[in-house]
Amino acid sequence: MDKKTIVSVDIGGTKIACGLVTLGGEAPVIEKVEKVPTEAMKGGEHVLATVLEQVKAAIERADGEVAGVGISSAGVVNPRTGDITFANELMPGWGGTALATEVTKATGLACRVLNDVHAHALGEARWGGGRGKASCLVAAVGTGIGGAFVEHGHIMLGAHDEAGHIGHVCCPAAAGVPCSCGATGHLEPIAAGPGIIAEYVRLGGDETYDGKPMDGAEIDRRAAAGDEAAKAAEARAGRALGEVLGSMCNMLDPACVILSGSVAQCGPDWSDAMKEAFRGQAMPPVATTPVVDGELGGDAPLIGAAENFVESGYAEC
Incomplete structure (x- = not known):
């Protein structure tokens, strides 16, 4: 070209x-x-x-x-x-x-x-974490959760142009939890950033710090310092995401999973729980699917x- x-x-x-x-x-x-x-x-x-x-x-x-x-x-x-x-x-x-x-x-x-x-x-599939791969499942986890499945450099859109809404997949840990889309039981309200903050506060954590509303970066710092409520809130979110990603791999069988977004930068309480839950839900043929970080920001x-x-x-x- x-x-x-x-x-x-x-x-x-x-x-x-x-x-x-x-x-x-x-x-x-x-x-x-x-x-x-x-x-x-x-x-x-x-x-x-x-x-x-x-x-x-x-x-x-x-x-x-x-x-x-x-x-x-x-x-x-x-x-x-x-x-x-x-x-x-x-x-x-x-x-x-x-x-x-x-x-x-x-x-x-x-x-x-x-x-x-x-x-x-x-962008990630062609030039970032998925470069050279035949297919990839991308999950962007931040204030909300979005996603896409890319095969041979092309995105699967679906009949209504909205395929990939991983945040609105049913998740057992979210049973009864209302979602912004009007449904209940979806992944996004418990695994996205606001869900981590809400769970931290529910477990007794502070609603504010230094005169500002609590945010995910501060919760991650507190988790690294041993704050049990912060560790539990991050683990819950990571576990929920891992379960859904494992299930999605069972259905789509991508060559890799690419994680991006602010929540994907959380520490080991989140990432370890995510990986364990992924392995727990993925069928044996896809359980070793690489889960990698996005490269392009x-x-x-x-x-x-x-x-x-x-x-x-x-x-x-």
């Missing part, structure tokens, strides 16, 4: 990152990335205006010709049209946005859009969005 430079955008609930990604060399080159607050609660029209402003600024920063615009966005995305078909209350008014159409109208450049976790997974969705622009990163159902 000849070298191409793409304006690449990652739209999250808290920040929008926009930069230039050049493909066609030995590895992607990411440069001139700027980040601004999403200010999602101001509504979808405000977010769209911010995106258009950032894309135009990135075009100005480019040293040469720009091939087009690749976008990674929160919400359920129709990658064939670039429309945001659904977004939850964290992005009010974002659902229904004809994102690709609006970008093309404002810039004159072709635009393709992919869901943010799908884009993250595509915040660059993954930018690379994935650019890759998807140049060459479709999804598989039609």
Whole structure:
């Protein structure tokens, strides 16, 4: 492939990152990335205006010709049209946005859009932890839990463009626990960051520290220092995730599992529980599936969005 430079955008609930990604060399080159607050609660029209402003600024920063615009966005995305078909209350008014159409109208450049976790997974599969592997299951564990299954460099989307929602898989440890999606018993409310904090407080841990609300990084520090409530809260979350990942491997049989996100950086109380639970649920043929860390960090969705622009990163159902 000849070298191409793409304006690449990652739209999250808290920040929008926009930069230039050049493909066609030995590895992607990411440069001139700027980040601004999403200010999602101001509504979808405000977010769209911010995106258009950032894309135009990135075009100005480019040293040469720009091939087009690749976008990674929160919400359920129709990658064939670039429309945001659904977004939850964290992005009010974002659902229904004809994102690709609006970008093309404002810039004159072709635009393709992919869901943010799908884009993250595509970047990791092609250039990060899954490089050289025939398939991988990616789980992004932070404030929420998302995922994707990538086979031969293409994401499985499903009939409704939302395959990979690992956070909304039934989990025994979450029986009776309400989920943000309206169901009960899903993985996300107990294994994502807020679930770890809630369990720590339930076990008698502090709700605040140094005048700030308790957060996952502080709980991890306390677990490392021997705080029993912190250790138990992390172990519960790791165990729940491991059970689900083991079950998913039974169904999908990936060549590897890639973990990314802030929770995946937790210490041994979390990781040991996750690995033990994974082995407990995985059938013997898949019990040795490598579980590895993501390698690209915040660059993954930018690379994935650019890759998807140049060459479709999804598989039609």
